[in-house]
Amino acid sequence: MRHTILVTGGVRSGKSAIAEERTLGFGAPATYIATAQALDDEMAERIARHQARRGPEWRTVSEPLDLPAAIAASDGTPRLVDCLTLWLTNLMLAERDWRAETERLTATLARQSAPVVLVSNEVGLGIVPDNALARRFRDAAGLMNQDVAKVADEVILAVAGLPLKVK
Structure with missing residues (x-):
């Protein structure tokens, strides 16, 4: 059954849960496609907390850059992508064309x-960032979220x- 859901919200809004x-809800087992990279101790701890919260019904696939390929490699189980904004960060830092990757x-x-469920942050609800990179990221995240929302069922x-529920 095809069904795509985008879950968005602010930091610590409960999106991942x-x-x-x-x-x-689509059935177990499920595949958790993680886009985070443990580049420092703090991020490694965050990743460990996320993994500890999940039970044995989850299989984890780490894919920081080629998210479309990870999604396409489905074995028919429901998939969760957490999160699109970290994926966008990875793309931008690797100087990849985020627009083409979003397409x-x-x-x-x-x-x-x-089924595919995707998590993303709403980053444009606060003040205008004071530097060009942060403004580019904020704008890119908003545009990426709009593009994904267009193809999402919910x-x-x-x-x-x-x-x-927004859609």
Whole structure:
């Protein structure tokens, strides 16, 4: 069954927990596609906390850059991508064309036959960043989220741990 869900919200809004619950609602086992890279001790601890929260029904695939390929390599299980904004960061730091990669992602999502749930941050709700890189990232994240939302069957905004259905 094809179904794509985008779960977005602010930092610590409960997005990941909501997305995990929705993904397992399609059945277990499920595949967790992680885009984070443990480049320092603090990020390694964050990743470990996420992994500890998940149970044995999850299989983890780490893919910081070629997210469309990781999604396309489906074995038919529901998949959770956490998170698109870290993926975008990885692309920008690797000086990859995030627009082209986003197009690849949306094309891949449109071809899926198994459910995909994607987590992304809403980063444009605060003040205008004071440096050019942060402004480029904020703008890119907003545009990427719009593109993914267009192909998603559902869009959920996480607010204070609660899901608000937007689409």
